[in-house]
Amino acid sequence: MALSASLQALLDRFHAGTTTALARAISLVEDEREGFQDFMHEVLKVGPRTARVGFTGPPGAGKSSIVATLATAYRARGEDVGVVAVDPTSPFSGGALLGDRIRMNELTTDAGIFIRSMATRGSLGGLATTTKEVMDLMDAFGFARVLVESVGVGQTELEITAAADTVVVVLVPESGDAIQAMKAGLMEIADVFVVNKADRPGADRLVKEIRQAIHLRAGSALRDVPAHHGVDLSRLGGAGSARAVKERPARAEPQGWEIPVLRTVAQSGDGLPEVLEAVDRHREWLTKSGELGLRRRARARVRVQNVVDRELRRLARHTAASGGRLEHGLDAIVQGAETPYSVAREVLADLLDPEAR
């Protein structure tokens, strides 16, 4: 489909590498303005190119400091970097300690780095489809690296695997309790573990616990689903698709990647070069092993489902609203004359069989 004249002009400026065009494109997508899907289609024709690294973990674990340090290191190599922060407590979002904010400000004055802070989806949390679309825009814009920071609260932990090639899980000794509850989920998604604030009591114990958990998992993986691949990405395509088919169920355990467990003190910079090195090494492994293509394919599956579901929800809301059908139906449900199932059936019939109207 042809773009409108103004969107075509935006696309041209986007392809020319104008940063303001990237910012405008992000607004276009965030607001779901007329034609944004056609625009995204044009933009994504280049295919995925960038290295996407996700950082997740509890609030206050120091994710932002680590992201800021890594971004600076990439810039020092001459690489352009995009950062997406989905964390209400992140310094990128303005809610942070002064020291952190100063460090972020240094970054934001650099033209080779583009930082976008995104709201979580209201109280619903998680990575919205829009967040992934913003990462796609940064990818298509040509950033060598796109880093995404998201606070780890259930949903997000899994969704970050649908957004990043490499997932870095950041924990702190204080999150010892949390890990009990989150262990299973975190073990499945981490490509690199970072124990930050490693100078505090309990850091040794936490490192040891994580190593043991990885070891146990590696042992059971030989007869079980492989690490990371055990994450049922297709589940992320929609909240109710619990019985969706697993991606690559029959695939063998990927060889050659041992999940490192690194110690850092982000405030002083201790251990951060090792994180940079581990992320680089993981990237190399992803490419060589063919795993990168598989992860991109799994991600594409989620994205198609996201786009389909969003459009269907939009159409269904529109159909339900037309002619006041839903409002009448709600009254009837409260009175016991109809049920959600009979009203839903009418909405679906209207949507799927327009001829019958």
Next chain:
Amino acid sequence: MALSASLQALLDRFHAGTTTALARAISLVEDEREGFQDFMHEVLKVGPRTARVGFTGPPGAGKSSIVATLATAYRARGEDVGVVAVDPTSPFSGGALLGDRIRMNELTTDAGIFIRSMATRGSLGGLATTTKEVMDLMDAFGFARVLVESVGVGQTELEITAAADTVVVVLVPESGDAIQAMKAGLMEIADVFVVNKADRPGADRLVKEIRQAIHLRAGSALRDVPAHHGVDLSRLGGAGSARAVKERPARAEPQGWEIPVLRTVAQSGDGLPEVLEAVDRHREWLTKSGELGLRRRARARVRVQNVVDRELRRLARHTAASGGRLEHGLDAIVQGAETPYSVAREVLADLLDPEAR
């Protein structure tokens, strides 16, 4: 639509009040077995009747103890009670202290109480549509009260308003930090606040903070959205319906309900009669003020959207899978020959315009 012979037999036994029929109906819905939506339609023809009370708050706040005590009190009045526990740490789900478990066991030997523990939706959290359907089954089965306990982690806090008429938020002095982050959401959904473990340090401060927050909210409500009604229930209809229309935007502040802030020590039973009384009083207010009908109507809207979205997702997955269209599309996306938007467009065209196939 006519039910199959076996579902009709199940319906007859359900209507006759056979508890095993309720249990089988719940399994039918949980497994989304053939014909479950038609079965639900038949069951719900009686309309909503029961009093639904939701309990939410952080893990370990003592929600289960409070629910157990209230259930016992209702039973003492001769009322049948259904309990749905959506909390992996709940004693109802087996993960709890011995003392709690003994108390639960006393309940479970009572034929007038039916307890169902539901899994959270994997790592996605929240109240699944299925959970609300189980509550509907308990309602239709004829329980005078249906209590739902769900751990408060973001999403769930809001979703409980789409499941209960009365929402009791349970906090403990230790959750003082958590309240900072959750305050806005909790203020909006609570009809009754309970500060449990009120004999611990910090309880006074917490009670005072909550009262202040309620007071502030009441002041701003005159020019802002009213309490509870500020919750955009329609947002819960689907993860992406962020711009859905608010239910009853123009309605005035409901008069006559002041949110009580109660202190309890659930282990000793201190303060629990006051919780029972507050819930009863809220019920009376809901009925007299006409608010009950409005809340049931808002809930029906969410339920219709849930049912429509679930069915559309199912159809979309089926359409995408047919003929290997999606698999080819994914390969093309990774190669940059297609994008998620063009593949989604094909899936949608197939689904919405079968003639064009």
